[in-house]
Amino acid sequence: MTGPTTAYYDVAVEPGMGFAGIRLRPGFFQCILGFKPISLREQTLVDDVAISACPPLATLCAETDTPEALHDRLIGFVRSRVGQDHAPLSRQTRRILSAFHASSGRLPVQDIARMHGLSARTVQRIVLDATGLPPKSYARILQFHRAMRLLRDHRLSPSEAAVEAGYADQAHMTHALRRFGGLSPARLADATLVTLRD
Structure with a gap:
């Protein structure tokens, strides 16, 4: 989980590793993750530290057989957190x-x-x-x-x-x-x- 950042960083990817990610529009960070984006500015949280910051992320961590399954799980997670409010910004x-x-x-x-x-x-x-x-x-x-x-x-x-x-x-x-x-x-x-x- 990466907060708002003004610098790039590399992610090490090993053979056989798969991942899926989302980039949140302004205003969606808090309704999906449960805290304000400024509290994670210029920071990246991984593994247990990320889950402790947003415990519902634990549901995303089970292994999958296909990259598509991981993608679908992530989309489902985001939709469940957003609910019916598709415009959280004033x-x-x-x-x-x-x-x-x-x-x-x-x-x-x-x-x-x-x-x-x-x-x-x-x-x-x-x-x-x-x-x-x-x-x-x-x-x-x-x-x-x-x-x-x-x-x-x-x-x-x-x-x-x-x-x-x-x-x-x-x-x-x-x-x-x-x-x-x-x-x-x-x-x-x-x-x-x-x-x-x-």
């Missing part, structure tokens, strides 16, 4: 996060606050509560995702992608790719991007 929080996404993290907090008739401090609190990250960190991750899509899906050159994603220059974007994904513009083919639709 309307205001959804609008604030949508503004961050629509601008790919390029709009300053003050501008987003002004657009919604709120103080910058209120926007900061809303983002931190929903994502577990300060607005600047959240915006940088959105900007990183945009750069990855521009490079991989739209096949822009690194310099074009840097400009379009809002980086100062190509070196600035390359630094962000390394920090957030352990990648470089030349090494994107094996990267998987998860979107809010997946």
